[in-house]
Amino acid sequence: MGRYDGRIVVVTGAARGIGFGTATRFAEEGASVAIIDLDESAAAEAAAKLPLVEGAKALGIGCDVSNGESAEAAITRTVAELGGIHVLVNNAGITRDNLLFKMTEDDWDLVMNVHLKGAFLMTKAAQKHFVEQKYGKILNLSSVSALGNRGQANYSAAKMGVQGFTRTLGIELGPFGINANAIAPGFIATEMTDATAARLKMDVEEFRRLNAEANPVRRVGFPEDIAAAAAFLCSDEASYITGQTLYVDGGAKLG
Ligand code: NAP
DSSP states (O other), X not given: OOTTTTOEEEEXXXXXXXXXXXXXXXXXXXXXXXXXXXXXXXXXXXXHTSOOOTTOOEEEEEOOTTSHHHHHHHHHHHHHHHSOOSEEEEOOOOOOOBOGGGOOHHHHHHHIIIIIIHHHHHHXXXXXXXXXXXXXXXXXXXXXXXGOOTTBHHHHHHHHHHHHHHHXXXXXXXXXXXXXXXXXXXXXXXXXXXHHHHHTTOOHHHHHHHHHHTSTTSSOBOHHHHHHHHHHHTSGGGTTOOSOEEEESTTTTOO
């Protein structure tokens, strides 16, 4: 029996990267999964690849999490087609890095809107179902960059905002049987960090090697590392944990 048998899990930004890794882990553990991403065909393709257990279903939904109507429609469709919702993982994200003096207002707004407003809108749409059934798990993706990172004024502000948002969800929703936590990943090998390498005009493998070397555990992270922590934090074993941010970073920010 899997920990997520009979559960319905929504993961945003899950057509690839950490989101897809996390959706895969939930599917392996028995869940039906809705993969949400900007491009519906990419979401559907990813959903078709999930290792579902017998009786579980997968769904790919095109949705812009930073748009209220789109977020609401994605949750409504999940409930209609998969039969409910038990877990929401707010993972969708983008970067628009630049030093403060070169950062445009658009790049500030875009990053805030996807990470912070997106998590707010998706959570707001899901919470009414959670409150009604007196059960729900919310997981938000923060980042070690929340602690500050050169060239990421917009992203680090959004990711620290996610931590404050998570604490408040813990306070407001705890009485309704809902847990809300966050994971703050360190360097995870995905297209997002590959794009950072490209921006720095570095070879991807060299960029990963340097990041591994600088890390106490001497390796970079992979989507599976985040997925394992997500599967624990959204499980009933973790029902006494709420409002917390777990750094999954190989010790990167220890000293
Ligand atoms: P990724 O590979 O770039 O994947 C992000 C996904 O989110 C993409 O499929 C993207 O779709 C989708 N997305 C972007 N904007 C969206 C929107 N408005 N609505 C719906 N989906 C949207 O990123 P990742 O590395 O897996 O990161 C996942 C999360 O972890 C992000 O929140 C990121 O900030 C966080 N994180 C990552 C790292 C890391 O080292 N990788 C470290 C710390 C935190 P498109 O391809 O169509 O743009």
